[in-house]
Amino acid sequence: MNTLLIIAGKEIRDGLRNRWVVATTLLMAALALTLAFLGSAPTGTVGVGPLEVTIVSLSSLTIFLLPLIALLLSFDAVVGEIDRGTMTLLLSYPVARWQVLLGKFLGHAAIIAFATTLGYGAAGVALAAGEGGIAAESWRAFAAMIGSSILLGAAFTAMGYLASTLVRDRGTAAGLAVGIWLGFVLLYDMGLLGLVVADQGRSVTADVLNWLLLANPADTYRLFNLTGFQNVSLFAGTAGLAAHVQLSPATLLAVLAAWVAAPLALASFIFSRRQI
Amino acid sequence: MTSSEPTITVSGVSKRYGARYAVREVDLALAPGECVAMVGHNGAGKSSLIKLMLGLTTPTEGAIRVLGEDPASRAASHVRERIGFLPENVAFHPSMTGRECLDFYARLKGVSRRGNGDLLERVGLEPEAARRRVGTYSKGMRQRLGLAQALLGGPKVLFLDEPTTGLDPALRQSFYEIIGTLRDAGATVLLCSHALTELEGQADRVVVMNRGRKVAEGSLATLRTLAQLPVRVRLTLTLPEADMAALAGLGGTPTRLAGGVVELVCANDDKVDVVRRVAQLAASLSDIEIVQPSLDDMYAHFLRQEAAE
Numbered sequence: 001m002n003t004l005l006i007i008a009g010k011e012i013r014d015g016l017r018n019r020w021v022v023a024t025t026l027l028m029a030a031l032a033l034t035l036a037f038l039g040s041a042p043t044g045t046v047g048v049g050p051l052e053v054t055i056v057s058l059s060s061l062t063i064f065l066l067p068l069i070a071l072l073l074s075f076d077a078v079v080g081e082i083d084r085g086t087m088t089l090l091l092s093y094p095v096a097r098w099q100v101l102l103g104k105f106l107g108h109a110a111i112i113a114f115a116t117t118l119g120y121g122a123a124g125v126a127l128a129a130g131e132g133g134i135a136a137e138s139w140r141a142f143a144a145m146i147g148s149s150i151l152l153g154a155a156f157t158a159m160g161y162l163a164s165t166l167v168r169d170r171g172t173a174a175g176l177a178v179g180i181w182l183g184f185v186l187l188y189d190m191g192l193l194g195l196v197v198a199d200q201g202r203s204v205t206a207d208v209l210n211w212l213l214l215a216n217p218a219d220t221y222r223l224f225n226l227t228g229f230q231n232v233s234l235f236a237g238t239a240g241l242a243a244h245v246q247l248s249p250a251t252l253l254a255v256l257a258a259w260v261a262a263p264l265a266l267a268s269f270i271f272s273r274r275q276i
Numbered sequence: 277m278t279s280s281e282p283t284i285t286v287s288g289v290s291k292r293y294g295a296r297y298a299v300r301e302v303d304l305a306l307a308p309g310e311c312v313a314m315v316g317h318n319g320a321g322k323s324s325l326i327k328l329m330l331g332l333t334t335p336t337e338g339a340i341r342v343l344g345e346d347p348a349s350r351a352a353s354h355v356r357e358r359i360g361f362l363p364e365n366v367a368f369h370p371s372m373t374g375r376e377c378l379d380f381y382a383r384l385k386g387v388s389r390r391g392n393g394d395l396l397e398r399v400g401l402e403p404e405a406a407r408r409r410v411g412t413y414s415k416g417m418r419q420r421l422g423l424a425q426a427l428l429g430g431p432k433v434l435f436l437d438e439p440t441t442g443l444d445p446a447l448r449q450s451f452y453e454i455i456g457t458l459r460d461a462g463a464t465v466l467l468c469s470h471a472l473t474e475l476e477g478q479a480d481r482v483v484v485m486n487r488g489r490k491v492a493e494g495s496l497a498t499l500r501t502l503a504q505l506p507v508r509v510r511l512t513l514t515l516p517e518a519d520m521a522a523l524a525g526l527g528g529t530p531t532r533l534a535g536g537v538v539e540l541v542c543a544n545d546d547k548v549d550v551v552r553r554v555a556q557l558a559a560s561l562s563d564i565e566i567v568q569p570s571l572d573d574m575y576a577h578f579l580r581q582e583a584a585e
Contacts, residue, residue, distance in 0.1 A: 006383045010369070017371035085367035089393040092330050092361040092435075093384045094353050250520070275293075 001096050004103040011107025015073075021111050024069055028119025031065070032058055036123040049128055051138040052131060052232050055145050058120060059225040063218050066116070067156040067181055073108050075177035078146060078271065079170050088276055098268045105161055112153035120146050141229040144249075148224050148256065151240025155259035156180070157216040162267040165274065177178045188216045217259040224252040282307050283433055283464040284329060289338030291324055293486075298324035300488040301338075308432070309453065311465040313475045315575055316485035322468040323364055324488070326435045329466075330361060342433060357385055360431035363466070364438045366422030368410030374401060374421050378428070379408055387429040398454065399424045400447050415442035423451065427458075434458060434465045440474065452478050472571035482571070484578045491578045496571065500544070503577045505569035507547045510542045511554060512563035519558040526553060 033055045081087040163176040213219040229247040286304040299321045331347030394531040399420040419442045523530045
């Protein structure tokens, strides 16, 4: 346990030193604040709370941005250290390989959690100060959005680690990371849409579609945030969809957590067999 | 573990990457309190052998025991608390300061950080330098920091891969003093180098590696006998012209070097006899010097022998 914390702490300090933490926090705060103010401008007469609008727009943005940040942070984590020669030295110390991998992951996940909480939290604070009178239910949805965003970031960090342990060369790892982002964030939904249209509902039933959505952490995250809370889904235009989704928010969160654990376990397995 | 038992045993170890052998059928035993030098070209298998002993890679054939454990097994994690390692071209995280780096490694090894200041001073890293980021360090400073981390916790086994590259002569001297102290305290030291001349007088035993194989092994004296390389006798003559004819009778052709020096080549066993006769024959002899074959010469000899086989 102690070894994990030592390695995670080193990773966090590295993130602070090379200004990753500052840069991502500022970026996320700037985007969240922009969306909060732009989004809340026209809602005065619609009868929807400003926080709900922000949740919908922020979660849509998160799906694109956070996986990208997570992958950028993680693709170099293993292959880069092997390349620079710092891994050889680290592994000559009394540490197990899974401890190295998990410790580094915890450090990176902490950086993402910090940046997301602070960046998005700033938007929440700004809205509360500007509008006031936001319902507790809305705050719960907002907190759930931040929490699930961290989980989404952790899932893509774990996939970045997997990419980083699979290959022998930093360039390939970077390419793989870009591929993961394109695949899960952009192409998957397009493909799914094409499939549904072409199939005309013959074999791709609502059940099958649910499973297909769970097979992508980005879609799981979207389902959780847009259908998990009634006040949000009303505004997002997904209330109809929400009625059809039989998956409880707890299930969706568990699936997201599995998207963190599975790539990490696989990466750890491969790394333990790797000849450095 | 008694002191006579070897700390490291390597038996019949081969390591193959694809079709290429990095290490081939190597046997080796290192005892406590012994400083062994492993010499060879780049790519001779020295670093590959050290990686195997550290458990970073697993042997294709054969078995390795370090301090009683297989270094690639799970149980070896605690064995590594007693191992120090200085890799070739040591690298650190550039954004950390020298002191932070050493503290990080000390924590990983479960060693108190209180002695780190002294340790840095011992390897010649000034307190001012220790406060700077490693990214700004020169090669020599990184090497000193690398040595400091290898010495953390007074290791029982030390692997040093090209330890003196980038060190100035004064520091080299103090480096070998530190190694000597550790060895006298019962540590096993394995040094890899191709700076052969500086190993003379430092290593108890030399292992010559070539293309993954162990070509020769023994103390410097043993290797000298094995190689049977000729000894050179250098004579300084005040009147070389007059004495050259007399010396020609000694067998072997005397060669004239710069500054009135004449060189004779003879077998090691004959050198006493040659010197005795030279003293009688050469009237203008003013100085005499016997040049033993250096480690470089022997190394070249063993490689030639290997190539011929």
